[in-house]
Amino acid sequence: MADTIPQTPFALISGSAQWGLMFPDDVLEPGVSVRERGLVFETPWGPSENWQVIEVSGEGTPDGEPRRILNVFAHGWPIDSINHEAFRKVAWILREAGVKKILADSTSGSMNRMLKPGDFIIPWDVLDLSQTRYSLSGKMTAACQSVQLFCPQLAALLKETAEELWPQPHRVVGQDQQLVFAHNWGPRFGSRAEAHAYKVLGADAMNHSTGAEASLAREIGACYVAASFIVRWQDGIMDRPPEDSTALHESLRHPASRISLRTMIRAPLSEQCGCHKLRTLTPREDVRFAQNQRGFTCG
Numbered sequence: 545m546a547d548t549i550p551q552t553p554f555a556l557i558s559g560s561a562q563w564g565l566m567f568p569d570d571v572l573e574p575g576v577s578v579r580e581r582g583l584v585f586e587t588p589w590g591p592s593e594n595w596q597v598i599e600v601s602g603e604g605t606p607d608g609e610p611r612r613i614l615n616v617f618a619h620g621w622p623i624d625s626i627n628h629e630a631f632r633k634v635a636w637i638l639r640e641a642g643v644k645k646i647l648a649d650s651t652s653g654s655m656n657r658m659l660k661p662g663d664f665i666i667p668w669d670v671l672d673l674s675q676t677r678y679s680l681s682g683k684m685t686a687a688c689q690s691v692q693l694f695c696p697q698l699a700a701l702l703k704e705t706a707e708e709l710w711p712q713p714h715r716v717v718g719q720d721q722q723l724v725f726a727h728n729w730g731p732r733f734g735s736r737a738e739a740h741a742y743k744v745l746g747a748d749a750m751n752h753s754t755g756a757e758a759s760l761a762r763e764i765g766a767c768y769v770a771a772s773f774i775v776r777w778q779d780g781i782m783d784r785p786p787e788d789s790t791a792l793h794e795s796l797r798h799p800a801s802r803i804s805l806r807t808m809i810r811a812p813l814s815e816q817c818g819c820h821k822l823r824t825l826t827p828r829e830d831v832r833f834a835q836n837q838r839g840f841t842c843g
């Protein structure tokens with residue numbers, strides 16, 4: 545039997561940055577406990593599994609009040625199958641929960657020779673050539689603005705937190721560097737040709753989750769920020785064989801997970817960033833819809 549979706553404005557989407565950890569237990573952040581584990585929520589596209597509710601004491605929150613953070617494992621991906629509709633299920637659940645602030649963590653591959661394995665990166669824009677495939681809107685007239693897909697307020701807070709916790713000599717690269725994230729559905733990594741194509745188009749890094757999540761977060765009117773760290777160069781970017789990233793991932797998954805959690809503990813509920821206003825019909829679609837109602841043809 546499916547569980548009831550709890551109400552909270554805060555969500556943390558866990559990704560490969562946390563693989564191999566018992567989260568949040570292994571992170572040992574003060575004032576943090578798990579209220580409910582192993583939750584399954586029903587959605588219009590079937591069940592979504594591996595959810596939990598993290599409870600945070602008032603210690604460390606901006607208003608001094610306790611808060612709950614809704615958390616899903618591995619972007620909501622099913623463990624034993626490939627179903628990209630998982631992104632839409634997760635977004636639908638977050639909308640039902642009343643979520644306003646989302647952080648998603650992940651690992652990524654670099655297509656920029658200046659971005660190297662071990663860099664903690666906070667993207668600024670998305671290059672996703674398939675972005676409407678799993679829309680929640682259900683109609684083309686419900687187009688959303690695509691500026692500021694990543695919340696600048698959450699991004700600034702994430703950078704500040706990462707600079708406290710990310711181990712040197714690895715670097716923190718914030719939104720001031722205006723990094724662009726390409727989306728690849730996976731599960732295979734991008735090919736050498738794809739990596740070169742996306743690089744020419746302006747992308748700096750690539751993963752399997754951030755593009756889809758950014759689009760859906762905008763559709764539900766929530767602020768979204770991505771916390772990722774580079775584990776490898778995409779194939780074909782460097783003129784040498786790919787390196788095994790296992791040891792690097794194991795050494796950085798703990799600080800990465802702590803950065804995600806601490807950022808969501810500190811996240812304010814402010815709307816000063818303006819993200820929520822960007823979930824609106826575009827003026828052009830408004831006009832077209834009005835023309836159709838009057839029997840005019842679409843231009």
Ligand SMILES: [Zn+2]
Pocket residue numbers: 695696697698766767768817818819820
């Ligand atoms: Zn925002």
